[in-house]
Amino acid sequence: MEKGPVRFSLKSIESAGLTARDLEVIIGGIEVPEVWEPLGPTPMPKISTLRSWDFKLLDRYKPFYMPFCDQCCLCTYGKCDLTRGKRGSCGIDMSTQQGRIVTLACAIGASTHASHARHMLDRLIEKFGADTPINLGSEVNVEMPNTRLVVGVKPKTLGDLSQVLSYVEEQIVQTLSTTHTGQEASYLDYESKALHLGMLDHVAMEVADVAQIVAFNFPKGDPNAPLSEIGMGLLDVVKPMILLIGHNVSEGVEVIDYMSRNNLGKPGEVLEVAGLCCTAHDITRYESSAKIIGPISHQIRFIRSGAADTLIIDEQCITNLSFIEAQKVKTPFIAVSDKAAYGLPDVSEWSVEKIVASLTTGGLKGVFLPDLDKAAAVSVLTALQVAPLRQKFKVIPDVKELSIIASKCTHCGRCRRNCPIDLPVDDAIYSLKLGDSSKLAMLHDLCLGCGRCEWECPNHTPVLSLMMKAAEAKVKTEKYRIRVGRGPILDTEIREVGSPIVLGEIPGVIAFVGCANYPEGGLDVALMAREFARRRYIVTTSGCSAMSIAMYRNEEGLTPYEEFSGAFEAGGLVNVGSCVANAHISGAAIKIANIFARRPLRANYEEIADYILNRVGAVGVAWGAYSQKAASIATGFNRLGVPVILGPQGLKYRRMYLGRREDREAFTVYDVRTGRRVWIGPAPEHLIISVENRKEAMVMIAKLCLRPNDTTKGRMIKLTHYIDLYKKIYGKLPEDLHLFIRSEADIPVTFKDEVLSYLGKVGWSPWELPSIDPYYSENVFRKYYRGG
């Protein structure tokens, strides 16, 4: 029997001096600070609470596995060969093993965000007090939609968030335990667990981001959040620079505050403060004069440029090579998170003066310093003192050295064969040997920056350093503008766009999220974002994708953030912020159901997810997803009914959720108007799928925005984009077009004759019920169906 909080309601209670009505009491759960709506059916769901919803999803969108490895090597029975139907010593088969690995990945991802949130929150409570109110401004009343939906509470203070996080942490532990050898025996149940973890991840992210927004006074949904600088061109700075890499902004804030307190002004005045990866997003949310170098792929190359005079590493998406690389360029190194201490001496008990002296002249190359206040002082003082000594010492070779280093190349090809995206590094280095650096320069924009090519080279050629030099002229010009992360979507914006989104008149909400493991560079992301913003979709973005979108200029020299508005509106381009700000994107979908459609939100997951699946044309695009965090974020979107498209590298997540357009039964829903089961066409066709290249992605994005609830006008608008993109890319009408046309009124006017001719050929006839009120969940259908 499932254990959980005991809850009961009292109509009224009277005692001496107290009269109360409509009380709801929870014992063993979270204290509810305010009862704002009746408690829904699934507060604080356990592993199997939403299993029936998951199984509904998995019935339509069946798991599709592509093992990355033929064996299991997780216990001492192994390695076990699971090839072609064999089972391991514990009895596990290949499908279940894949579901298990996916569950593990999602557990890693969710726990990473949860631990990030915990670290952040504990510090903020210590610093600002547990009573610090959660106030996101007058235009955000539904501050934490994921939390309200999943946990069933409406947190009012930072202290309340701690309780929310406790629930998430407990559930992650429970779910992770199921991956032990010999536990779960069903791949479908593993997928349900992965979906559970994905959902928890969005709560954890929401806690992390809302906590930092209210404590650090980040933008609170401001569509006109300021523009900040981004780009590798910043390596040309002459001022001392502190570089922060990672995801936890706490230290960045301390650095900026320390500078301010000590009359060192804002970033850029005496010292530069720059960041890489999500920490960079968040320091610009705190102070827009800080700078963003770029996504994760720029880490090693930028460190080697020698621009940084102190390097601070916090957590997540940091390379294990950062300390090694920092030593090469004599950059003092400070690890501030106990999650990544690099084996360095803990100097927490030392005085600031002693640490600075050790790092500047004492021969100590790096320290572990989890005391963030002290680390801020050390980083600033160290940067100021060491800058004149190291004089931006770098390991990028001079022009003369390029061909000398490359002269050892035998064109063996091992560099290419160890490149995650198969870049022709061998050809580029060999060309350099012959005096042509142009091929190597061209790889600069495509390179993931992992450095695997260098480890494979028999001559230890510093490929990334050569690449930096070859592309130097271009790199110096790489200075762009990015709108700093604005955080939540305003309730007022939701009210404006809720109706046109649900009716389909705004053709879709597209979220470009995730990391920089791009198949052909970040340009693809910028081109896709721009294309759909121009088509009047609502485009949202976060993390490394948000950075890559900035690194593009249109014909007028404008970056997309300068070209499009920052509002959540048709044709808007909304940078919500760092990875944890992804919760605002899922939150926007939830708020559409709640604010626009007035669906009960509190602990009402299945109904809201059913609403989003059927009515909110939202699609996530994780073009360069690489991490376990990205896996859990995507899986969380999936449970909420939002399809996700991955770039080609995403196949290495080993699992897709695929629908089949020919499976009519799977795409049959309940119509609440008639009580009948109705086929809706494959909309949306998949829940998560990887595509081969950008062109394929463009068409898939437009298609996955289709929803059964689209009005005639909405369907016509969505089909206009789908047909237009399809024709441009494939030169013909979509082969599945007839599956989406319910009546002639759905046909876009501009393609009418051509489409009618096509429909005639395939024997299409109008649907009996072109307009329905669709529900996939029978539970939710029963709630609203008023018939017999």
Add this chain to the structure above:
Amino acid sequence: MAVTPWQLGNIFGPRVAIQVKGDAAGRMIKNAKHPLLVAGGNVLKEFVGDKLYIEFIVELLKARDMPLIATGASYKDFADRGLIPVQIMNAVEVVDRLRDSDWSVDGKGPHDLVVFAGLSYQYLSQLLSCIKHFATHLRTICLDRYYHPNADLSFPNLTEEQWMENLKLLLDNARLR
């Protein structure tokens, strides 16, 4: 010397592809009952000698008629060359259906051999893994110039010249007419 996968870190499992030369690959295709060709977007990027890879695929299809599925937005380029693929599909969608032993793209009975060409290495590696484990009724062969351990049959890693020679051999031996 033992053959290694093209991507050095992609260490293969107990069951690996048999290396073949062009003549054996051609005979395999010729003798298949109902082969299927899946061509990806890289047929428009890679060259065989001085011709695009797609030109070779077109020649192969003229020599040995079989249904073609164009993935990765390669359809239009085939159509421009007078060769209409049976279907436009995403490669993941194709492999999903290939797990069903009675599925065929043209409704002419199940496929027994799937020929892959022009998909990026790691993308195809994952798709071949799915077929290896979950579509055991099928045989797979890859025509690209890199060894694919997850296929049933694959060329070893070849130089561009070796690849061109092997594709010529393949064409000669696959020819039905």
